Amino acid sequence: MRSVKITKIVEVAKDSFLLSFLRDFEFVAGQVIGINIGVVQPARLYSIASGSSEEEIKILFNLKDDGYLTPLLASSKPGNSIQISPPFGNFVCNEKEAWWIASGTGIAPFASMISSGTAAGKTLIHGSRFLSNFYFQNEIAPIMKASYIRCCSAESGVGIYSGRLTRYLKEREDLPTDKKYYLCGSADMVVDTRDILISKGIPYENIIAEIYF
Ligand SMILES: Cc1cc2nc3c(=O)[nH]c(=O)nc-3n(C[C@H](O)[C@H](O)[C@H](O)COP(=O)(O)OP(=O)(O)OC[C@H]3O[C@@H](n4cnc5c(N)ncnc54)[C@H](O)[C@@H]3O)c2cc1C
Numbered sequence: 001m002r003s004v005k006i007t008k009i010v011e012v013a014k015d016s017f018l019l020s021f022l023r024d025f026e027f028v029a030g031q032v033i034g035i036n037i038g039v040v041q042p043a044r045l046y047s048i049a050s051g052s053s054e055e056e057i058k059i060l061f062n063l064k065d066d067g068y069l070t071p072l073l074a075s076s077k078p079g080n081s082i083q084i085s086p087p088f089g090n091f092v093c094n095e096k097e098a099w100w101i102a103s104g105t106g107i108a109p110f111a112s113m114i115s116s117g118t119a120a121g122k123t124l125i126h127g128s129r130f131l132s133n134f135y136f137q138n139e140i141a142p143i144m145k146a147s148y149i150r151c152c153s154a155e156s157g158v159g160i161y162s163g164r165l166t167r168y169l170k171e172r173e174d175l176p177t178d179k180k181y182y183l184c185g186s187a188d189m190v191v192d193t194r195d196i197l198i199s200k201g202i203p204y205e206n207i208i209a210e211i212y213f
Contacts, residue, residue: 001036001043001083006076007056013132015063016105017074018049019082020056027052027087029116030109030210034085035059037072043085044069047108047184047210049136051115060108060135091184091210097121098180101165101193104128106185106212111136114143123147127165127189129154166192169200177201184210 008020027033029052034043050058063074076082093100093113100110100122107126113119114136124144128134134150141148150157151165161168166189169175181197183190190209197207 001034001085003081004084006078006080006082008078009073009076011074012060012135013130015074016133016135017061017063018135019059019061019073019076020050021082021084023050023055023057025087028092029112029118030092031087031089032091032210033057033059033087034083035069035073036083037069037076037081041068043083047091047106047112048087049108049111051112051117054115060105060111062105089210091182091208093118093122093180093182095120096180097176098123098182099175100124101169101181101183101189102126103165103185103189104133105135106183106189106210107135109184109210110182111140114140119143123149125149125151125165125168127151127153127168127185131155131157131160165189166196169193169196175200175202177203177206179206181207182210183207185212187211187213 004021010018012018032045032047036043046059049060063070151161151168153164156162190211
């Protein structure tokens with residue numbers, strides 16, 4: 001672990017924050033880093049949300065009021081130090097057609113992939129309870145156009161599917177069985193989505209998951 005200084009921290013929606021620091025390392029879109037403040041507890045893992053050529057590394061996180069690290073991060077200021085690990089992880093995607101499925105802050109690795117230029121041939125489904133939690137939608141929508149599907153379970157909005165992403169997937173009759181499916185977010189979403197995909201004939205080995213536990 002080594003120390004870097006926060007350049008920005010912005011509350012992008014209620015209890016959701018985007019933290020930035022200058023990038024001085026290479027990474028592959030989809031990878032994670034460990035973050036810590038002090039050494040009281042082990043580092044927590046976070047997907048890098050920014051593109052691989054961007055000047056800054058961006059991390060999107062939800063505040064857990066009763067958690068260890070996120071209250072410390074959420075109250076940090078620009079200029080404060082955090083400890084980071086080198087980037088690592090295999091949740092990376094190639095140029096082939098694929099489906100990307102995210103819940104909540106699980107959009108982060110896909111936002112990184114899109115900013116790194118791998119959006120062509122991808123379909124992105126993002127599920128959230130509230131309309132305010134479609135992070136990066138202003139950047140994603142013009143690039144992915146009709147291949148970007150937002151599913152909102154607690155509110156309705158223009159152009160947004162009303163309901164959980166799992167219901168959306170159950171209703172789709174045309175899910176290809178020969179493409180890879182990348183799932184990222186809560187354990188509940190990943191487990192439920194995996195079951196639906198398997199029930200629709202998608203082979204287990206075509207489902208790649210990153211679970212935020
Ligand atoms: C590969 C990976 C990538 C991730 N990427 C992201 C990301 O990009 N963005 C993001 O927001 N999160 C991400 N996470 C989750 C992140 O690592 C942290 O778990 C999260 O931010 C909470 O950290 P915390 O220290 O604030 O909470 P923690 O202290 O870890 O607590 C989390 C929750 O668990 C509860 N809890 C803690 N200990 C116990 C216990 N013993 N028994 C029962 N409940 C307990 C707490 O009350 C709290 O509600 C990722 C996780 C993984 C594994």
